[in-house]
Amino acid sequence: MSKLTINIDGKEVQAKSGDTILETALAAGKYIPHLCYCPGLKPEALCRLCLVEMADGELITSCRVPVVRGMVIKTKSPAIDRAVRPTVELLIKYHHERCAGCPASGHCELQTVMSHLKIDRKRVRRLRPPPAKRPIDVMNRCFDYDPNRCILCGICIRTCEAIHGESLLYYIGRGHETKVAFYGDEKKCETCLKCVERCPVGTLLAKNLIEAK
């Protein structure tokens, strides 16, 4: 694969053609906030956090844009901040659970995003509270799904699709009530637990983990 360079935040960075901006930045140790990107899966740009600013000022989702020789991008700018920060604040406000006691704490992508953006709790407190908590889905024999922690990154759905051809997990509902569910297909689950493994937060949890807690 041919090599090329792009400019990220004023620094020349080596890139492989075919890689996306996000992949290139991450490989170069340059973090860009992201929640729905997962190596090996088709990027869908659902979380909208990986916005970067192009030379012409346009904001684009870096997970879906392949690098082009000579590209100049910024990962931090007032425009990016205005677009992305409120999204993260909303996500935190709607994330019902506390980190203490969450099995994902310490390797949670949402925590990484929060600390990278230095989220100000005061700004989060301005927001109206989320709707009531929803019950945990315990349908699967090997893992549970907690809609109150779910960020709807879709990684579990795309993982299931990639491994089994067609995903047994689906989105159901609309608006803020959207969640992920088996929709009656839980018996077909081969319990490979890849979806649980890749969950970037503490939404999908293997059952023994919960009991051990």
Added chain:
Amino acid sequence: MPEKLRTILVCQGTGCISGGAGQLQEALSAELTLQKLNAVAEIKHTGCHGFCQRGPLVVIEPEGIFYTKVTQNDVPDILHSLRPGAPLVERLLYYDTVINQPIKSFHDVPFYYKQQRLVLRNCGVINPENIDDYLDAGGYKALRKALAMKPEEIIKEVKDSGLRGLGGAGFPTGRKWEAASQSPGNVKYIICNGDEGDPGAFQDRSVLEGDPHSVIEGMIIAGYAIGAHHGYAYVRNEYPFAVHRLGVAIEQARQRGYLGKNILGSKFNFDVEIFQGAGAFVCGESTALVLSIEGKRGMPRSLPRPRTTEVGLWGKPTVLNNVKTYANIPLIINNGAAWFASRGTEKSKGTAIFSLTGKVVNSGLIEVVMGTRLREIIFDIGGGIPGGRAFKAVQTGGPSGGCLPAEMLNMPVDFDSLTSAGSMMGSGGMVVMDQDTCMVDIARYFLDFTQRESCGQCIPCRIGTKQMFDILDSIIKGRGKPGDIDLLLELGHSIKESSLCALGQSAPNPVLSTIRYFRDEYEAHIFEGHCPAGVCTHCL
């Protein structure tokens, strides 16, 4: 049999049907036989005639005698009036309060004569379930002409006409067709977008109900132009009459050889199939609509992505246009690009169709040339605000459009002017508001719709619109907080900038535009606990 002297047109648009037009027509038929007038007049049912508010409507041709709010009790009098020398049924005529006189023919009613009904030319005039009516009105002539042209010539004609898509984005139709025609592959598709999920909108439904053949004809011509042989008409489930009449029209077009193999003796094959959508607003978005036809959940796909004209339905090059966009095509082919381009403004050609509703004297389905001023639409065609109340704002473009104040009434209605004012053309909703409307409450109403219709896949739209709705809800309940206006602006900006599809990207418009033009109303609610319009009962 002698030539029938009169035709009694009974509007069977959804509005008139809900007012009892079905039974009215039956009563007219029965009475016609009873009064032995079958030789004098025939009864014909039509699609929407436009002036829905005065329905059920009956028009007697050739004079265009226009009876409004007709009930079954009026049937004997109407038929009696057909006898030589008999007077008109004056109580049913449209009464013009400006000249204080009843008006005999609809051609003279201000609601109609200020309009230019090009796309709607057949709506309310022909029987949509009788292809001969469409043929008598010049139907399928454009198809015959198009089949004698080269596909490139058709595309050039559509490009030169300046027609822009009427589904919302206003993308140049000719360029879209050109892109699809140049995409490689033998299998291509045509899709007609009849999702029309906006609350209160009925333009596309009315065209499908009133003149389905014009849409089919446009789709066939599009198919021939790009080399597609199959078309899908995506119509929402909630539109039973539209689905039925389109189905009848497709069947009749097949029988007469306008659809199917070797159309009109040419080598061109094309057929259309109806796809009934589940009625989600977001399924009107092009990529979601394509997924929906493929049997998947209708979720928009993020940019950057290949255009639908390259990778569309089942991965094939696809042209997706709005109902009204297709209905324009026969006009352009018949009359030529120059004829079409002579109407409208420099960048918006042809006509715009609106569902005019809200606090306006004459509501209904209207068509005006692009560039007509808002004032002419609301005050001349719409007859102004009822009850001597004052005009406050007009909202265009459906749930994601903006609210424009009285200062903007002189603005010409076209794609670019509306967008620059913070609203949009959308698919053609137009809601008029009077002095008794609370702008915060209106913003809340639209946000309530979008937050529920958000497909839920991207964070800013899913949570952001809900949060905006919650803030607006607390403001109208007297629980607004000092920083709320800034917070709404911040959120609105972020949602517009970062959402995945145009639903989220435009959802904050009602809030941002009402803050831009009616900020004092927000402040009155938040700081004084007072609703200036007297609507929000918690704020007095």
